[in-house]
Amino acid sequence: MxxxxxxxxxxxxxxxxxxxxxxxxxxxxxxxxxxxxxxxxxxxxxxxxxxxxxxxxxxxxxxxxxxxxxxxxxxxxxxxxxxxxxxxxxxxxxxxxxxxxxxxxxxxxxxxxxxxxxxxxxxxxxxxxNYTNWITNLAPPGSDFEKKPFHRLVLPSAHDVGMNSMESSAALLRKVGGAVVSTMLTRTDDKVCRVVDKLSGYPIELIAPNIIYSLSITQKDSLESMLRIGARYFEFRPARLHSSIRGRDALPDKLYFMHSAIPGMGYDTFLEGIVKFLRANKNEIIVVQLRWDGVPSDCAHPSSEEKKQYLEKAIRDHAGGEINVGNLDDMKHRTISELRRDKKRLLMLDSVDTLSTYTDDGNATINGQSIVDAFPRVLEDRGAQRRAGFVLIQCQATATNIQKALLHSIKDAGVTTSVLLATKGLCDHKTLPWCRDNVVDRCELGKTVVLMNDWLDGATVDVAVGLSRRRLAK
Missing domain, CATH: 2.60.270 (Mutm (Fpg) Protein; Chain: A, domain 2)
Structure with a gap:
């Protein structure tokens, strides 16, 4: 049967x-x-x-x-x-x-x-x-752990934090229609372009919302929920809307998180949420890294002055004088206690070099085995670890780099058929146990480690907190 x-x-x-x-x-x-x-x-x-x-x-x-x-x-x-x-x-x-x-x-x-x-x-x-205050509970004020360097921590991270809803994309579709979105996709992503060529005559613009869902949405919780789950490191790619739609009143003309040319969360919304969380949770510390990997030149990148204005506004409007901004030097050299004392609980990084476990071939997987195989090869280079700003372990698969998988994701795109979601359980049950068992021995104690994942969940955070405890105890 x-x-x-x-x-x-x-x-x-x-x-x-x-x-x-x-x-x-x-x-x-x-x-x-x-x-x-x-x-x-x-x-x-x-x-x-x-x-x-x-x-x-x-x-x-x-x-x-x-x-x-x-x-x-x-x-x-x-x-x-x-x-x-x-x-x-x-x-x-x-x-x-x-x-x-x-x-x-x-x-x-x-x-x-x-x-x-x-x-x-x-x-x-x-x-x-509930890990809303996991750093507070792990290293309480006055404890021995609080006197340890901040870089001993393993920070859970929500990969592509700004792609956690369809709000921006849906507003864009309502105003300019799916045809423009499909043009943006094919202009900025060669992989998508090759697949669309195979689907000649297929009405891509009619399923544009589902394509965005399937290829771009990597989180499903609100920023507040991700913080309560335990995320303490975020990468954000702030840029303006694609030149083909900017000025058409589809969305406010401001900085958005960009997944290729697809807009997600507003940068102002992100900073506001981070600052409000830190003010409400007075001993937590968050690291934010700005970078622009994969953001096309058609999406104008912000100037140094514009980045400064966005950050200063968030601090001025929402910090209540309780939060100062730190930098890479603070992350590398200060203790948890010192960061709290100086109120430097938001550490802002900009295009800092990292030692990342990500490779196009290794993360192009369905079952996660090639990701796990790459972990020891990357981390065995202790010199590279010491030279890097920090170590970034990426647990999420990028199955969109597998052309047959991408083909089905576009052709059969839907709100439950995300090729990215297809790999979640399969990969996590290999990558997370490996990290749990190996990070303490294979990663430099003097470097912050970030554990990044799609669809941020409690298991990712639980492993990171356990590793942090073991590293602080050394």
């Missing part, structure tokens, strides 16, 4: 939690802390209806037997499609904050399966403690 699989990846980081996974006539309950993966099968023979062969995949999270949440989607055992329920769209799966727990989750719809993408639906669920 026909069936459709759901591959599930879980991480439990706190005691007394259980995760119940179910499909018709099959239930799995996970209680052990740590990483786990397994599969459930929605089988037609287990669905009582003769005509309707949809079976519900559900996960429930319990704390000491009390249900915290239930999320579900219907899976058609005949066609493989998944629809309805609470996980039908990436935007409908925000992290859940409950008491002192955070539940992060997401679903990739595989449909009938397209090589080389997974042919099973992919669901990930992480349950960890």
């Amino acid at each position: 026909p069936s459709k699989g759901v591959q599930v990846f879980t991480y439990i980081g706190v005691p007394d939690i259980s995760i119940e996974l179910s499909v018709p006539k099959q239930t799995i309950t996970r209680r052990d802390q740590g990483f786990w993966s397994g599969s459930l099968e929605v089988e037609a023979r287990n669905i009582d209806s003769f005509f309707n062969k949809k079976g519900r995949f559900t996960f429930k999270v319990f704390h000491r037997g009390n249900q915290i949440t239930e999320q579900w989607i219907d899976v058609n055992a005949l066609t493989g499609n998944a629809s309805g329920g609470t996980m039908e769209s990436i935007a409908e799966t925000p992290s859940i904050f409950h008491d002192n727990f955070i539940i992060s989750y997401g679903l990739y719809e595989a449909g009938p399966g397209h090589d080389p993408l997974p042919n099973q639906h992919q669901c990930y669920v992480t349950v960890t403690q």
